Each structure stands twice: as structure tokens, then as C-alpha cells.
Amino acid sequence: MQFAGSHILGISQFERGDVERLFTVADQMRPYAHRERITRVLEGAILGSMFFEPSTRTRISFGSAFNLLGGEVRETTGFEHSAIAKGESLYDTARVLSGYSDIIVMRHPEEGSVSEFAAASRVPVINGGDGANEHPSQALLDLYTIRSELAGRDRGLDSLRIAMVGDLRFGRTVHSLCKLLSLYDHLRISLVSPEALRMPADVVETLRRAGHDVLETEGLESGITDVDIVYSTRIQEERFSTREEADLYRGRFRLNQSVYTANCEPNTVIMHPLPRDSREGAQELDIDLNDNPNLAIFRQSDNGVIVRMALFALILDVAEQVDQHAVPVSWYTERRF
Incomplete structure (x- = not known):
């Protein structure tokens, strides 16, 4: 361009x-x-x-x-x-x-x-x-962060393994990021969400047309196994008709240190576009991850x-x-x- x-x-x-x-x-x-x-x-x-x-x-x-x-x-x-x-x-x-x-x-x-x-x-x-x-600039900074985090491991963006977790239906950051990832080769992408908050079908089709291996699942533990990046998103309450409707999904896919240790590789990078919802009952990224060196959310915002x-x-x-x-x-x- x-x-x-x-x-x-x-x-x-x-x-x-x-x-x-x-x-x-x-x-x-x-x-x-x-x-x-x-x-x-x-x-x-x-x-x-x-x-x-x-x-x-x-x-x-x-x-x-x-x-x-x-x-x-x-x-x-x-x-x-x-x-x-x-x-x-x-x-x-x-x-x-x-x-x-x-x-x-x-x-x-x-x-x-x-x-x-x-x-x-x-x-x-x-x-x-x-x-x-x-949200194009967010996707660009997310991909720049992924590139930076993997650089120390002699890894590039091709063959990336990434899990996207949470509200994939209304989360514009993951829509743009998926479109950007379609420019790369041989990716494995896990889309972890409730049925009602799945990634839009056209975005999934874009990934598959690019030749990527795409898994859609409601299982957090299986979805975040064997990945380089876990990209978590909050429930987009402002896109729901009522707060009560959003509350049906809040806290369903909570990543904390025990879940991370049990299911992720030791150097899996944790990302989130922020703000993370730290209210009781939400906490899609628990504060007990704050001391985890693989928590990249503040490097991401920088x-x-x-x-x-x-x-x-x-x-x-x-x-x-x-x-x-x-x-x-x-x-x-x-x-x-």
C-alpha cells in the first residue's frame, strides 16, 4: 500500500x-x-x-x-x-x-x-x-508484540500457535488480528469461546482459506495446550442488550496461575488488549498472574x-x-x- x-x-x-x-x-x-x-x-x-x-x-x-x-x-x-x-x-x-x-x-x-x-x-x-x-491499530500492535516476544526464541510469525479466548463474537480486536494473521503461513489457531460468542463465520473462513488449522472449542484447558500465545479478551458488555445477558458469560474462561501451570507450556506468552475486567466474578486474567514473566499485557500496551x-x-x-x-x-x- x-x-x-x-x-x-x-x-x-x-x-x-x-x-x-x-x-x-x-x-x-x-x-x-x-x-x-x-x-x-x-x-x-x-x-x-x-x-x-x-x-x-x-x-x-x-x-x-x-x-x-x-x-x-x-x-x-x-x-x-x-x-x-x-x-x-x-x-x-x-x-x-x-x-x-x-x-x-x-x-x-x-x-x-x-x-x-x-x-x-x-x-x-x-x-x-x-x-x-x-480495530486495525490494535491488531498491528498485537502482532508486533507477538513478533517481539517470540524473537528471543528464534521464532518468527510463520507456524505460530495461538489461542484466542473469551468474547470472540463482539471483540473487534480479535477480528482484526485474525485478518492480519491470514497473511502468514502454517498457523494453528484455537478459538475458545461459548457457543453464543463464537468468532464470526466469515473471519473463521478467512483463516481457513489462508490454509491455517483452526479449532473452535468451548474447552479452555484443551484450547490453551501447546500454544505459543494465549490471547484473552473480556466480555464486551457494551455490545449486549443488558448487563444481565453479559453476566451469563462473565468469568466463564478465567485464566489464573493454576490453570496456566496445569495446561500451558512454561514459556507461553499471555496477552490481552486491555482493559481486563478485574471485578469479582469476571477476572478473565487473574491478578495472580501479575508476577508471571510471560504476562506481556503491559509490554503490549507500551x-x-x-x-x-x-x-x-x-x-x-x-x-x-x-x-x-x-x-x-x-x-x-x-x-x-
Whole structure:
């Protein structure tokens, strides 16, 4: 794909070479994300951040990524704080805000809404999540994390063994990740969920057409055996009609240290797009896993900044200029990476 000036709306835009290009640039972003150097390559540029659903990591990491490249961020959060609450259309909103920004990140609860917005925008738009549909930047950072975690074992992404666990019906992160995994070879994928929350059939068919071995099961213990990665998801309560309906499935696939020890290989990596639900009765990833060195969820969230920096650098066509605008860090920064 041609990154410069492009919208990023879904994983179908990417070929394997595009992912590898993105990851190469992401590796170059690491010293800036880790506060080892500063760059001002996007000084004067403005990111329009429009989040019409709750978000912590995605919203703040996109903003941090843009700031770390030297740009500024202007935010709108929630319908109640925008003119959409007064009846303004997505078309009009896009036309206006694309005049104020150089690039826009948008999250919206309705599937296809970000694509509709992008069609009217005068600047590139990145999909920060549209309903239960897709979350492309999350899938990219997830795959980057898998690549990084396996690198120390002399393993690549081909022949990956991965289990996805939980709400696979409404979890947009796993939808996008599965589409991304279809670009690789000889994968074995276990899809562990209740019958009512199975992965959409079209996503499963995409994996099988790519030649992957796909197992759909309701058995947690058998599903997480002999895998490199366990990718857990929370019950997407906001996609259910009532909380009571969501409660029928909450806590059904709880991974704790005893389940991990009994069923996983000693170096199986544990991932989760976050937030994990730590409320009593949920805890899809128990807090007793916090001291497990294979728990990668916080390394995963750190990687979100790195990958989103790379997306900005490529879309705004400054990837080759980042180091030219670099200076040393002048303040005290704790070594936390």
C-alpha cells in the first residue's frame, strides 16, 4: 500500500510487506518512545482525536505517539461534547474538523461509521475502533508484540500457535488480528469461546482459506495446550442488550496461575488488549498472574505507542526524517521500559 496520505480503516488494506515495513519503522521509533531521544519531526502538525466511545489506552497512546513526534493534539470525547449531539452529520463533522487537523483518529460505536467519516475528510483518518467491526491499530500492535516476544526464541510469525479466548463474537480486536494473521503461513489457531460468542463465520473462513488449522472449542484447558500465545479478551458488555445477558458469560474462561501451570507450556506468552475486567466474578486474567514473566499485557500496551508513532510517520511521510530532528533528552526520566 501507499502509506503517505492514506486512511487506515481496516486490515484488508495491508499486505505482508506493508506490515513488515511498518514494523521496521516501529523498531526505529523505540528510542523515542522510551525517552532515550526526542524528535520534533511533526512540530506544528495537529492530530484531531475524536473518541465517541470510552477509551483509555487507545486514545492516550495515539495522543502520546503524536506528541512524541513533536505534534499537538486536539480532542473531542463523547457525543455530548460535540456538535453531533445537536444533530450534525458525520459528513459535516468530517469536513469541518479536517480543516483543523493534519490527521484524525476516530472511534465510534457504529460499524462502518469511521469509513463514512473518512470518505468526507480532507485529511487521513485512522480507525480507532468502529463498533464490533475492526480495530486495525490494535491488531498491528498485537502482532508486533507477538513478533517481539517470540524473537528471543528464534521464532518468527510463520507456524505460530495461538489461542484466542473469551468474547470472540463482539471483540473487534480479535477480528482484526485474525485478518492480519491470514497473511502468514502454517498457523494453528484455537478459538475458545461459548457457543453464543463464537468468532464470526466469515473471519473463521478467512483463516481457513489462508490454509491455517483452526479449532473452535468451548474447552479452555484443551484450547490453551501447546500454544505459543494465549490471547484473552473480556466480555464486551457494551455490545449486549443488558448487563444481565453479559453476566451469563462473565468469568466463564478465567485464566489464573493454576490453570496456566496445569495446561500451558512454561514459556507461553499471555496477552490481552486491555482493559481486563478485574471485578469479582469476571477476572478473565487473574491478578495472580501479575508476577508471571510471560504476562506481556503491559509490554503490549507500551508497544501501542511505538506502532502508532510508526503509523503517523508513514502516513505523514516523515519516516526518513525522524532522526534528522533528534536531540538528547534533557530531563530526568526513570528507566521503565
